[in-house]
Amino acid sequence: MDIDLILDNIYPLPDTSKELLKKSISEVKHKKGHILLRSDVVEKNIYFIKKEIARAYAHKDHAEITFWFGKEGDTIISMKSYISNQKGYENIELLENCELYQLKTENLQRLYQKDIHITNFGRIFAEKELIKTEERLIFRQIRTATQRYNELLKNSPVILQRVQLRHIASYLGITQVSLSRIRAEIT
Numbered sequence: 001m002d003i004d005l006i007l008d009n010i011y012p013l014p015d016t017s018k019e020l021l022k023k024s025i026s027e028v029k030h031k032k033g034h035i036l037l038r039s040d041v042v043e044k045n046i047y048f049i050k051k052e053i054a055r056a057y058a059h060k061d062h063a064e065i066t067f068w069f070g071k072e073g074d075t076i077i078s079m080k081s082y083i084s085n086q087k088g089y090e091n092i093e094l095l096e097n098c099e100l101y102q103l104k105t106e107n108l109q110r111l112y113q114k115d116i117h118i119t120n121f122g123r124i125f126a127e128k129e130l131i132k133t134e135e136r137l138i139f140r141q142i143r144t145a146t147q148r149y150n151e152l153l154k155n156s157p158v159i160l161q162r163v164q165l166r167h168i169a170s171y172l173g174i175t176q177v178s179l180s181r182i183r184a185e186i187t
Helices: 003-010 015-022 079-084 105-114 116-142 145-155 157-162 165-172 176-186
Strands: 025-030 035-037 045-051 054-060 063-070 091-094 098-104
Touching: 003 015, 003 045, 003 116, 015 105, 015 116, 025 045, 045 105, 054 165, 063 116, 063 165, 079 116, 098 105, 105 116, 116 145, 145 157, 145 165, 145 176, 165 176
Parallel strands: none
Antiparallel strands: 025 098, 035 091, 045 098, 054 063, 054 091
């Protein structure tokens, strides 16, 4: 996905502000399986997914609990690092060979001082990320496993086509056996 489209989906900037922001963004590539962000580390970058898929997970009782999938156009960020410059909670693993746009947080912070439009971009960006987090929390807490699967099927079918079933089951908070049962009932 093109960086202009990604930025516009967050908050449309005037051309001069967008060009200023884009000067601080570089393209990077990483292989499948690469851990892009690690828990207990202060993350200094924000990433936007140009191509492919990633997942966020945390460790609990010697298991990996997946709580987020990102695809083309999505943002990879440790909000705790971004907002408070503290160690994050999450690990981000690339599930495919990924092309990403990288933005150093310190560069973005400097741009906030120079351009009010970029400052507004940052505010809207943080607000949208907060809403996504809230939706994930509610999604996981108030819906049954079947409802969560159906919502994923409706809103992100690409995830179901490209991500291993063990990660999907973890994301839904169920076992792979339960996921197979749900899938059989739906088809």
